[in-house]
Amino acid sequence: MDVLRVDDRLTDEERLVRDTVRGFVAERIAPHLAGWFEDGTFPARELAPELGELGLLGMHLRGHGCAGTSAVAYGVACRELEAADSGLRSFVSVQGSLAMAAIHKYGSEEQKREWLPRMAAGEAIGCFGLTEPDRGSDPGDMRTHARRDGTDWVLNGAKMWITNGSVADVAVVWARTDDGIRGFLVPAGTPGFTASDIHRKLSLRASVTSELVLDDVRLPADAMLPDVKGLKGPLGCLSEARYGILWGAVGAGRSCYEAAVDYARTREQFGKPIGAFQLTQEKLAWMEVALGQAGLTALHIGRLKDEGTVTPQQVSFGKLANVRAAIDVARQARTILGANGITLEYPVIRHMNNLESVLTYEGTQEVHLLTLGKAITGLDAFR
Amino acid sequence: MNIVVLVKQVPDTESPRKLKSDDSTLDRAAADGVINELDEYAIEEALKIKEAHGGEVTVLTMGPAKATDSIRKALAMGADKAVHLVDDGLAGSDALQTSYAIQQALGRTGFDIVILGSESTDARTGVLAAMLSERLGVPQITLANKVEIDGSAIKAQRVTDYGYDRVEATLPAVVSVVEKINEPRYPSFKGIMAAKKKPVETLGLGDAGIDAAQVGLANAATEVVDFADAPARAQGQIVTDEGDGGAKIAEFLASKKFV
Numbered sequence: 136m137d138v139l140r141v142d143d144r145l146t147d148e149e150r151l152v153r154d155t156v157r158g159f160v161a162e163r164i165a166p167h168l169a170g171w172f173e174d175g176t177f178p179a180r181e182l183a184p185e186l187g188e189l190g191l192l193g194m195h196l197r198g199h200g201c202a203g204t205s206a207v208a209y210g211v212a213c214r215e216l217e218a219a220d221s222g223l224r225s226f227v228s229v230q231g232s233l234a235m236a237a238i239h240k241y242g243s244e245e246q247k248r249e250w251l252p253r254m255a256a257g258e259a260i261g262c263f264g265l266t267e268p269d270r271g272s273d274p275g276d277m278r279t280h281a282r283r284d285g286t287d288w289v290l291n292g293a294k295m296w297i298t299n300g301s302v303a304d305v306a307v308v309w310a311r312t313d314d315g316i317r318g319f320l321v322p323a324g325t326p327g328f329t330a331s332d333i334h335r336k337l338s339l340r341a342s343v344t345s346e347l348v349l350d351d352v353r354l355p356a357d358a359m360l361p362d363v364k365g366l367k368g369p370l371g372c373l374s375e376a377r378y379g380i381l382w383g384a385v386g387a388g389r390s391c392y393e394a395a396v397d398y399a400r401t402r403e404q405f406g407k408p409i410g411a412f413q414l415t416q417e418k419l420a421w422m423e424v425a426l427g428q429a430g431l432t433a434l435h436i437g438r439l440k441d442e443g444t445v446t447p448q449q450v451s452f453g454k455l456a457n458v459r460a461a462i463d464v465a466r467q468a469r470t471i472l473g474a475n476g477i478t479l480e481y482p483v484i485r486h487m488n489n490l491e492s493v494l495t496y497e498g499t500q501e502v503h504l505l506t507l508g509k510a511i512t513g514l515d516a517f518r
Numbered sequence: 519m520n521i522v523v524l525v526k527q528v529p530d531t532e533s534p535r536k537l538k539s540d541d542s543t544l545d546r547a548a549a550d551g552v553i554n555e556l557d558e559y560a561i562e563e564a565l566k567i568k569e570a571h572g573g574e575v576t577v578l579t580m581g582p583a584k585a586t587d588s589i590r591k592a593l594a595m596g597a598d599k600a601v602h603l604v605d606d607g608l609a610g611s612d613a614l615q616t617s618y619a620i621q622q623a624l625g626r627t628g629f630d631i632v633i634l635g636s637e638s639t640d641a642r643t644g645v646l647a648a649m650l651s652e653r654l655g656v657p658q659i660t661l662a663n664k665v666e667i668d669g670s671a672i673k674a675q676r677v678t679d680y681g682y683d684r685v686e687a688t689l690p691a692v693v694s695v696v697e698k699i700n701e702p703r704y705p706s707f708k709g710i711m712a713a714k715k716k717p718v719e720t721l722g723l724g725d726a727g728i729d730a731a732q733v734g735l736a737n738a739a740t741e742v743v744d745f746a747d748a749p750a751r752a753q754g755q756i757v758t759d760e761g762d763g764g765a766k767i768a769e770f771l772a773s774k775k776f777v
Binding site: 147148150151152154155158159188189190191194202203204208 | 586587590591594704705706707708709710711713714
């Protein structure tokens, strides 16, 4: 069911991207997800070349082996990936919108040539090190630093909650220097650089999450991203990734909704399908409304992005509203499925747990509220 | 090698399909259109032949304006160009008329191989390859699950009830394929972007040299006189195992002549 038929407003090309990702995910990914989630694994190395062959990695970037699609096409792809699992979408977001986008926006020609084609093909995986163990919402206060030693750089510090960290071939690491915050490309295997996985997660279990430790990591001068200085560097990438999330959340919510609709039609209690009870219909109707609104929000922001006029406040609006909507839909769906809703036989609890991470990563709900609050009042509440 | 792949847009088998009550033709507006599944295998085989032997793959589609979605997908998978035969006068054409219209369109494209799925999921007549080869006066290789090109010879394996036949013909030829022949690729996003720039030629009846009196519902050789919904699937029979479950299963299979 899709009352508003938002997808009728997609172009042929965007629909083709949608159908391609949907088909690929249904065939290659969906059958394994519950197992990966239960086992707490994500076969990043095996999947990356397949995702690369489709053109999903850095799909909205131009040149260097990237497909150069519209922002809306990228959003639709994120939606279909996250309809499978937020971990899958996270992998693609981090590779394309964080690691590749950082190199694409701020890298030298040599850096782009060295990394982007291989990353687009899924032969090389990237991660993005901004958040630190004690610095989440306030990255400007980061402790990781880089000091000059001759022409080399020497990095020290730690980064936390880094998606793809231990499977990455290259880490984009943000560090404080005497000259402001700068980005560095740290290849895996550089002496002093280690990545270890974070276990015992109950969310995004089908996703690799790591801690990066930099202990006197020596890098040549050309490891630094030359074209950006200051916090606007990493924040520019985060805005890209948040854009993918505001679409992705619609997919996660839709998956839960579809499971609930199917269940409500077939599960009988008191001699009739539970979908025939008014309380169930009310839940489903609200879910339809929430997802229709979220879908419209995503498409609207996507069109603004393609026009080149989208603002960070609009992206904050979308991330805030759509993740909230998806969590509400997931929780409602869970109540319709009853006890079945807590098992991995259905996608609902998996999405629900994943969305708890999506709610706080790439800018917590609180930070996005304050971003909007500042836009509304002109008053800055977090400085 | 001039490879022409025939691509039909059909209603998505995932969505409810129905005929229109007024003229008993397919209600194409009622369901999303997708590429006929077997035609995807034909596209893949056409691309493989091109990759191995060079040449050009042309998509030929007869169908209403919305069939451009399917043409776009075939181009995104890697076909080079497309010809879209679209005209209100073609609506309601039966297999005989369709083979005539496609023959006329092929007169414009030329061909070394015409390749298509062995049947469509909507009409399921499965006769187009045979009719077309008769009209064109070229060999037909139907139900192929393996195709090899060797110079001007084409060798194929055709699926039969007892296994397969190995057949050979000289090009040009018409080849229909079954789903065992390959695994169709997904369109890559680069392919999707490139497809926008590939040429799609739109032909009406006059452009293709099609005589309007020989096509369309009013002139069809066959007529749908009646139709009914498929009967709802009956509830399965539940057999309780009381120590004789095995015997009951064997009895059931024997009654259906499976054993």
